[in-house]
Amino acid sequence: MSFLDKLIVSALPVVPKSIVGQFSKRYIAGVGLQDAVRVIKELNKKKMMATLDLLGEDIQRESEADAMKARCVEMFREIQKGGLGSNVSVKLSQLGLRVSTDLCYRNVKAIVEQAQAMKNFVRIDMEDSTATDETIAIYHRLRDEGYENVGIVLQAYLRRSDADVRALIRLRANFRICKGIYIESPDIAFTDRDDIRRNFVLLMRSILENGCYVGIATHDEYLVEKSYELIERNKLTREQYEFQMLLGVRENLRDRIVADGHRLRVYVPYGEQWYAYSIRRLKENPQIAGYIVKSLFSRNGN
Ligand SMILES: Cc1cc2nc3c(=O)[nH]c(=O)nc-3n(C[C@H](O)[C@H](O)[C@H](O)COP(=O)(O)OP(=O)(O)OC[C@H]3O[C@@H](n4cnc5c(N)ncnc54)[C@H](O)[C@@H]3O)c2cc1C
Known part of the structure; x- marks a missing residue:
C-alpha cells in the first residue's frame, strides 16, 4: 500500500x-434478512451460489450469542422457503467463543443440526490468530460427532496453515482457503504478498491432490489463474471445488469465472452491524x- x-x-x-x-x-446486502434474500435471488439468476453471513462478532454475553444462533437457524428456514442456492457462514466469536467454548459449541452444533435437517451446509469463518486453535478444535469435535455438513477456513498468511491443512486432510475436511484479513505478527504470519500467494498455492495443491473439497476465496487474478492450472492438472470435475468472492468486489472477474464454466459462490453479508465490516x-x-x-x-x- x-x-x-x-x-x-x-x-x-x-x-x-x-x-x-x-x-x-x-458490499452489504442490507440490514434485514429479506434484503439478503433479494440479493441472493439475483445472484442465483446469474448462476452464482451464495453464502449468507449475519454481521456481528466478538459477542460478550450468553444471551446475545443465543440470539445470534436463533437468527442463523432462521436463515436456513428462509433459504429453504425461498428455494435459494445458498449456505451460511458463521463466526465462532459471534456464537459465544469469547464467553465459553461450551456455549459456542452448543450454538454452532444447533446451527449445523438445523442445516443437516435441511440438507444444507455451514462454513465456519476463521477469525484472528487468538481463535485459530479453538476454531480447529470445535471443527474436529463436530466431525468426531459425525457432522459432515460443515467446513472450515484456513488463511494462507499464517505460517502454521500448511501443518493445519495436512492434519485436516486426514479428516477429509471441506476447506475454504483465503489470504487472511487480520493484522498478525510476522512471527506467525507471512507479510510479503508473494510469500502469501506462494503459500496459498501450496495449500491448494495439498488439498486438491488429496481429493478434498475447496472453496478458493480470492479476487486475485494471479491466484485464479494458478487455481485453473491446478484444476486442470488434477482433472477435477466442477463439483470438486468452487471459487468464492465477496459481494461487490471485482464483479468482472466473477462473471469471467462463471463464464469459464466454474462454480462460484458469493459471500453475502447483511445485518445491523455493517459498519466494522x-x-x-x-x-x-x-x-x-x-x-x-x-x-x-x-x-x-x-
Ligand atoms: C468468500 C470469502 C470469504 C472470506 N473469508 C475469510 C475468513 O473467514 N477469514 C479471513 O481472515 N478472511 C476471509 N476473507 C478475506 C480474505 O482473507 C482476504 O482478505 C480478501 O479476500 C482479499 O484478498 P484477495 O485474495 O482477494 O487478494 P487482494 O490482493 O487483496 O485483492 C486482489 C484484487 O482484488 C481487488 N479487491 C480486493 N478487495 C477489494 C475490495 N474490498 N473492493 C474492491 N476491490 C477489491 C483489488 O483490485 C485487488 O488488487 C474472505 C474472502 C472471501 C472472498
Missing part, C-alpha cells in the same frame, strides 16, 4: 457513518476509500 493509500485508510475512522454507509452499499472492506480498497475521504472534504468545504 502506498503512503497516500495508508493516509487515506487512516482517515476512515473520522468519516461520518452516513457517508461510509453510502459507499458500503455495494465495511471499514475492513474499504481498507482493502484505498481507491474507494479515497472517494469517501474526498467526499468528506468537499462536503465540509461546501
Whole structure:
C-alpha cells in the first residue's frame, strides 16, 4: 500500500457513518434478512451460489450469542422457503467463543443440526490468530460427532496453515482457503504478498491432490489463474471445488469465472452491524476509500 493509500485508510475512522454507509452499499446486502434474500435471488439468476453471513462478532454475553444462533437457524428456514442456492457462514466469536467454548459449541452444533435437517451446509469463518486453535478444535469435535455438513477456513498468511491443512486432510475436511484479513505478527504470519500467494498455492495443491473439497476465496487474478492450472492438472470435475468472492468486489472477474464454466459462490453479508465490516472492506480498497475521504472534504468545504 502506498503512503497516500495508508493516509487515506487512516482517515476512515473520522468519516461520518452516513457517508461510509453510502459507499458500503455495494458490499452489504442490507440490514434485514429479506434484503439478503433479494440479493441472493439475483445472484442465483446469474448462476452464482451464495453464502449468507449475519454481521456481528466478538459477542460478550450468553444471551446475545443465543440470539445470534436463533437468527442463523432462521436463515436456513428462509433459504429453504425461498428455494435459494445458498449456505451460511458463521463466526465462532459471534456464537459465544469469547464467553465459553461450551456455549459456542452448543450454538454452532444447533446451527449445523438445523442445516443437516435441511440438507444444507455451514462454513465456519476463521477469525484472528487468538481463535485459530479453538476454531480447529470445535471443527474436529463436530466431525468426531459425525457432522459432515460443515467446513472450515484456513488463511494462507499464517505460517502454521500448511501443518493445519495436512492434519485436516486426514479428516477429509471441506476447506475454504483465503489470504487472511487480520493484522498478525510476522512471527506467525507471512507479510510479503508473494510469500502469501506462494503459500496459498501450496495449500491448494495439498488439498486438491488429496481429493478434498475447496472453496478458493480470492479476487486475485494471479491466484485464479494458478487455481485453473491446478484444476486442470488434477482433472477435477466442477463439483470438486468452487471459487468464492465477496459481494461487490471485482464483479468482472466473477462473471469471467462463471463464464469459464466454474462454480462460484458469493459471500453475502447483511445485518445491523455493517459498519466494522465495511471499514475492513474499504481498507482493502484505498481507491474507494479515497472517494469517501474526498467526499468528506468537499462536503465540509461546501
Ligand atoms: C468468500 C470469502 C470469504 C472470506 N473469508 C475469510 C475468513 O473467514 N477469514 C479471513 O481472515 N478472511 C476471509 N476473507 C478475506 C480474505 O482473507 C482476504 O482478505 C480478501 O479476500 C482479499 O484478498 P484477495 O485474495 O482477494 O487478494 P487482494 O490482493 O487483496 O485483492 C486482489 C484484487 O482484488 C481487488 N479487491 C480486493 N478487495 C477489494 C475490495 N474490498 N473492493 C474492491 N476491490 C477489491 C483489488 O483490485 C485487488 O488488487 C474472505 C474472502 C472471501 C472472498
